[in-house]
Amino acid sequence: MIEQKTAKIKIENLSKIFGPKAASLIPLLEQGIDRQTMQDKYQHVLALDNINMDLAENSIEVIMGLSGSGKSTLIRHINRLIDPTVGSIMIDGENVCQMSSRALREFRQTKTAMVFQNFSLLPHRTVIDNIAFGLQMQKKPAKLIAERCHYWLEKVGLKGFEKNYPAQLSGGMQQRVGLARALACDADILMMDEAFSALDPLIRSDMQDILLGLQKEIQKTIVFITHDLDEALKIGDRIAILNHGKLIQQGTAEQILMHPADDYVSRFVADVNRTTVLRARSIMRAHSQAPAANENTVTVLEDDTIQEVLHSMLTADSFLAVVTDKTGKAVGRIDSDMVAAAVNS
Secondary structure, three states, X not given: OOOOOOEEEEEEEEEEEEOOOHHHHHHHHHOOOOHHHHHHHHOOEEEEEEEEEEEEXXXXXXXXXXXXXXXXXXXXXXXXXXXXXXXXXXXXXXXXXXXXXXXXXXXXXXXXXXXXXXXXXXOOOOHHHHHHHHHHHOOOOHHHHHHHHHXXXXXXXXXXXXXXOHHHOOHHHHHHHHHHHHHHOOOOEEEEEOOOOXXXXXXXXXXXHHXXXXXXXXXXXXXXXXXXXXXXXXXXXXXEEEEOOEEEEEEOHHHHHHOOOOHHHHHHOOOOOHHHOOEHHHHOEEOOOOOOOOOOEEEEEOOOEHHHHHHHHHHOOOOEEEEEOOOOOEEEEEEHHHHHHHHHO
C-alpha cells in the first residue's frame, strides 16, 4: 500500500491575474473566464487558474509543466514572493497570505529555504561562507553555524573545498553549495525551482541521486519544479502537472501513467518507459494465498519495478511471480500476461 501522508501545504482556490486591474476581474474568474479571453479582451494574464492542491509532509512533491504553464509562479506563492489575486496557502494551519510583514520575514528565514536554477551564490564569499549565509541571517551562534556548515559541506561531497570561491567550481559543485546552504538552515520546506536544469545530463543525474539520498535522512517537504518528465518520474513521490495555469492532474507516477486525466497528460507520458516506473503493486492481482506446490514461481517485492519483475521471471524461466510486502507476506500475484499488458498498454 502507498503510505498516506499528512498535508504540509494546502493550496485552495488560488488564482493569479497579472495586470493593473486584476482585482476588478475577480468576478470573471468566478464565471469561468478562460486564459485567452482574459488576454485578448482585458489585456491581463491569467497565470494561475483556481489551483487546489495538497503537498504532503516529508515527501518530494514535483510540480511540472511546459514553459508558461505557471509552475514557477506557483512555487513563488508558497513563500509569498508573489501575492495571489484570490485564494489561500495554508502551511501548518497558518495562512501565508494573511501574514504580517514581520511574520512573513520570519517565515521565510526559518520555515522555507530555496535552491535556484542559477545557483545564486555570492561570488566574493568562499564555499563555507556561502553555506553559512542563511544561518548568519538567522543570527545563529557562531559555533552552531560552523558545525552545520561543515556537516552539510561533507554531506554534499565538497569536503576540502571550504576555501574555494564559486568561480573556481564547476556548475555541479556550485549547485551542491546552493543545496548545502539551503539544508544548513534546517527549514521545514525546501523549494527547488528548476534547480538542476542548467546542469549537464550526467551531473544532473548525480544531483538527483544526491537529493534522493539526502531525503532519506532529512525527510523534508521538498517542492521541486521541473519541465523534465524523466526527472519528475525519478525523484517525485507525487507529481502535479500544470497546463496554461490549470492543475490537470496530481498523483503518483504510477497513477498518472495508468490513469491519465486527459489527452494532454496522455501525450505528455506517451514515450515513458513504463517498465522502469510502474511497480509490481500497480499490476498485481491481489492474492494472499501461497502458490500450489507444483507451480514454478519467483518472489518479488511490491515496490519492485516491472523491469525488475520481468528480469526475475525470465531468469527463473517462470510465468508466475508472488508479490510480497516488506514483511514477506504474500499480497498478490503477477503472471506473464499481466506483465505483457503493462509493457504494451
